[in-house]
Amino acid sequence: MTAHEPAHDGTAPDTGPAAPDTGVPATRATADEQPRYEPPPSVGKLFFWVLLFVLAAVVVVVGGVYFT
Numbered sequence: 001m002t003a004h005e006p007a008h009d010g011t012a013p014d015t016g017p018a019a020p021d022t023g024v025p026a027t028r029a030t031a032d033e034q035p036r037y038e039p040p041p042s043v044g045k046l047f048f049w050v051l052l053f054v055l056a057a058v059v060v061v062v063g064g065v066y067f068t
Helices: 043-066
Strands: none
Touching: none
């Protein structure tokens, strides 16, 4: 029997050991507790990423024109 074939009793084959128990239970936000979100990026940081993307695009275009 290979790893891709189901067992004869119809169950899936064993895929290996289970993840180790860290001892920390998985918790979810309750109704009175608001979920926490990451703050949005500042305008300066957003402008920096847009400028970096545009600069990279210009470099690609200029390089393509230069090397053809």
